[in-house]
Structures are given as C-alpha cells and as structure tokens.
Amino acid sequence: MRPKRSIFRIMLDVVVYLGALLMLFGINSFLAGNTVPLYRAIAAGRETAVAIGLIVLYVAASAYIWRQYQDYQLSGKLVVAFVGVSFVIVMGISQVVTRVVRSSLTEDIGAALTIETGGLRNEVDLFFHEKAGQIQTLVLIDSFKEQLAERNASYSGSAADIQAEIEQLDEQWLVASDDDPLITQVTSANADINPLAFQLYDYLEAFPQQTELFITDRYGATVAATGRLSDYYQADEEWWQAAWNDGQGAIYISEPQYDASADIMAILIAVPIVSEEENEILGIARSTVDARGIFAILDRFQRGETGYAFLLNGAGEIIGDSAAENETSDAALSEAIRQQVLEQNVNTVIGLDEAGEETIFGSAPLHSEADAEEASSELNEQLAE
Structure with missing residues (x-):
C-alpha cells in the first residue's frame, strides 16, 4: 500500500x-x-x-x-x-x-460600417447624378434638338433602306483616314462645319472630367463627336440600346471600366435627347467620364489604422481601393468574401481574409437593378415631363 x-x-x-x-x-x-x-x-x-x-x-x-x-x-x-x-x-x-x-x-462595428458605407454609396450616387445632369443640361439646348430633328428628317426610304445606308457609312468609316470628309464632318471643332461638335468641344473644356462626348441620331449614326470613334454606327452598343429603351428613353450609367484610348478607368453615361413637342427621342448623347473622381471619394475614407474602402464591379473584381498604395487590401479581400458580398447583398460580412485574420466588411450595393432605377429616377422623371 x-x-x-x-x-x-x-x-x-x-x-x-x-x-x-x-x-x-x-x-x-x-x-x-x-x-x-x-x-x-x-x-x-x-x-x-x-x-x-x-x-x-x-x-x-x-x-x-x-x-x-x-x-x-x-x-x-x-x-x-x-x-x-x-x-x-x-x-x-x-x-x-x-x-x-x-x-x-x-x-456595433458592423452597424457603424453599414452607416459609413451607406454614406460612401450616397457620395458615389451623387457623383453619377452630377455627371448625368451635366450631360442632360447640354442636350436640353434647343439648337441640339433642332439640328438632330433636321438630321433625322434627311433620311429617305424605308427603315431597311436607312439601316443599309448607315451600315455602308460605317464600313467607310472603319477604313477612312483622319482627314477624310466623312471623319472631319463629324469631329471638326469648326462651328461652320459642325455646330454640334463645336458645342461639344466647348462643353469638354468646361467639364474636364468628361473626357469624350458624342451625339447620335435616332437611328444610331454618329452626328458629332469630340474625337474619332472606332465605329460610326452605335445602335448595336449596349449603352445605346439601354438609353434608347425601346423608344421610351432612360439614363444609362456603366460600371467603371478601362478606357484604352485615354488610359484611365472610365464610366460611360448615355442620355436620350427628347423632343418635348413630339414626345419622341431625337438621339442619344454619350459621355466618357474619368472614374478617378469616384476613387477620390474612396481615398477620403479612413477608419482607425487598418480600415479602408474598396469598390467591386459586378464580377467581384476590385476596381477601386483606398489602400492600394499600401498593398494591403487586395491581398486581404478573399474571393469568398467578394462572392458573399455580391451574392447575398448583405450589409456586413465577417470572415477570414487571405492571411487567415478575421475581418469585418461593411458593404452597400451600387446599381443593382433596383438601385439603378432609384439612382436615375430623378433624371428620368425630368425626361418624361
């Protein structure tokens, strides 16, 4: 024992x-x-x-x-x-x-992030409204509408005949030199050659964030532009069809995308030009807007020592990042987190980042189907008046 x-x-x-x-x-x-x-x-x-x-x-x-x-x-x-x-x-x-x-x-942190991301979303929406409103103000000028009405009336024949004529001009446009009359009649800043293009150039000087602007008639043919475009015929483009909206008209705002010609991230905005007398669309105005204005909004965001803001496109790719210079956020934002934000449409996401650290993300959607309608409602209501 x-x-x-x-x-x-x-x-x-x-x-x-x-x-x-x-x-x-x-x-x-x-x-x-x-x-x-x-x-x-x-x-x-x-x-x-x-x-x-x-x-x-x-x-x-x-x-x-x-x-x-x-x-x-x-x-x-x-x-x-x-x-x-x-x-x-x-x-x-x-x-x-x-x-x-x-x-x-x-x-508590999630609620605070939801409020802050909502504020960022509102600032970005305001940016979109401001740029679309600038274009709409331009196309309300009577001379724009008068010249477009004359251009639309200049066509003859059936709809098929008009389409064939425009497609033939589009083929000529693709192979024409920059000094070809077909090109210069559309892009000349000389008011005697193209009064519409002259006004567009003046507009770009007043609003430098708009890097490109052009006008089409109701059939999609380019009438005036601030530079040579890749195509003459525009009615087959997504933005044109969205702004045409089966003849009803609507404001179109794209996701930020890379513009190779300007070497910048840009936003495409298209606005219908409407005749109040006839209550019909005379043409479409399309602008390319420098997206750095949106990124500047993100850069102003700061929360603590590690907080940052980023912008995702519909595919879940980071296209704007306030912490890009520190090379921290892109690596931290895992694919799983991105998909959770996109698919679940949630305000707050908690998960592990690529480094295995738990992180809280606040999110606010931009331009989902419902939000796009809300964001453009004021401008579209003005079009209907």
Whole structure:
C-alpha cells in the first residue's frame, strides 16, 4: 500500500494540471482569435508543433492526476474535485462572457460600417447624378434638338433602306483616314462645319472630367463627336440600346471600366435627347467620364489604422481601393468574401481574409437593378415631363 500524499503535494499536482489547462486555452485563443476551434487552427497549419505539444502536455497531466488520485487523502480528493469543478465553471463563464462581448462589439462595428458605407454609396450616387445632369443640361439646348430633328428628317426610304445606308457609312468609316470628309464632318471643332461638335468641344473644356462626348441620331449614326470613334454606327452598343429603351428613353450609367484610348478607368453615361413637342427621342448623347473622381471619394475614407474602402464591379473584381498604395487590401479581400458580398447583398460580412485574420466588411450595393432605377429616377422623371 502506497502512502497517502500530503496536501502540499496534492496542491502542487493541481497547479501543474491547471497550468497545462491554461496553456491549452491560451494557445487556442492565440491561434484562433477565440473564434475558431483549435482543430481548425491546426488544420490550417498554424503553429502545429506547438499546438500538438500542448495537447500532449494536457493529456499527460490528466493521466498523472488520475493515477495519483487514488493515493490522495479524503481532504485532498475534495480539494481536487472542488478546484476542478470551479475551474470548469470559471472557464465556461469566461468563454460565454467573451463571446457575448465579442458579439456585441461586432454588431456595433458592423452597424457603424453599414452607416459609413451607406454614406460612401450616397457620395458615389451623387457623383453619377452630377455627371448625368451635366450631360442632360447640354442636350436640353434647343439648337441640339433642332439640328438632330433636321438630321433625322434627311433620311429617305424605308427603315431597311436607312439601316443599309448607315451600315455602308460605317464600313467607310472603319477604313477612312483622319482627314477624310466623312471623319472631319463629324469631329471638326469648326462651328461652320459642325455646330454640334463645336458645342461639344466647348462643353469638354468646361467639364474636364468628361473626357469624350458624342451625339447620335435616332437611328444610331454618329452626328458629332469630340474625337474619332472606332465605329460610326452605335445602335448595336449596349449603352445605346439601354438609353434608347425601346423608344421610351432612360439614363444609362456603366460600371467603371478601362478606357484604352485615354488610359484611365472610365464610366460611360448615355442620355436620350427628347423632343418635348413630339414626345419622341431625337438621339442619344454619350459621355466618357474619368472614374478617378469616384476613387477620390474612396481615398477620403479612413477608419482607425487598418480600415479602408474598396469598390467591386459586378464580377467581384476590385476596381477601386483606398489602400492600394499600401498593398494591403487586395491581398486581404478573399474571393469568398467578394462572392458573399455580391451574392447575398448583405450589409456586413465577417470572415477570414487571405492571411487567415478575421475581418469585418461593411458593404452597400451600387446599381443593382433596383438601385439603378432609384439612382436615375430623378433624371428620368425630368425626361418624361
């Protein structure tokens, strides 16, 4: 029969055991940010050797306590039982409190991000409204409408005949030199040659963020432009058909996209030119807008030391990033996070970034089907009046 162990030795055993437990909980919190179970941290390959070593230590300590337990005096057994139960209760309460506090903080941060991203969205919407409104103001000029009405009336024959004539001119346009009369009659800044183009050039000087502007008639043929276009016929373009809107007219605003000719990210805006007297569309005005104005809005965003703003297109690609110079956000924004933002249309997303760090993202949609209608409603209502 082995001698009973003293209270001092029992307490020493308990301290060793509790130390192993505390180290296990500590490494779990360190690896997983107190949010991901330890086995997931191990599966991710983060500090695997340390984690396994601590687990082995915990198992060894448990086996040691269990083996020695039968040698404890009754008072020692009561001490071990009391300390063990108390430890489990305290650790359980601490875990619950930690999760409750974390959940509350996450909700508060998420709510703040939702408000801030909503403010950014409103600023971007205002940018779109401003640029579309500038173009609409231009096309409300009576001389624009008069010259377009004359151009539309100059066609003769059936719709098929008009289409064939425009397509023939489009073929000539593709192979013509820059000094060809077909080109110069459309792009000349001389008011005697093309009064419409002359006004377009003046407009670009007044609004430098608009980098390109041109006008088509109701059939899609280019009437005036501030530079040579790749095509003469525009009615087969998505933006033209959206602005034409089956003859009803609508404001079209594209996603930011790369403009190779200007070597910038740009936004395409198309506005119908409407005759109030006849209540019909006379033509379409199309502008290319420098998107750096939107990126400047993102650059002004700042939240703490790590907060940043970014803009995704419909494909989930980052096209604007306030932290691009620091080379932090593009790597941090995982594909899973991007798809979650796009597909679920949520205001707040919580997930692991590419570095495995938990991050909170606030989002606000721009130009979904509902938002596009809302964003353009004021301008489209003016068109209908």
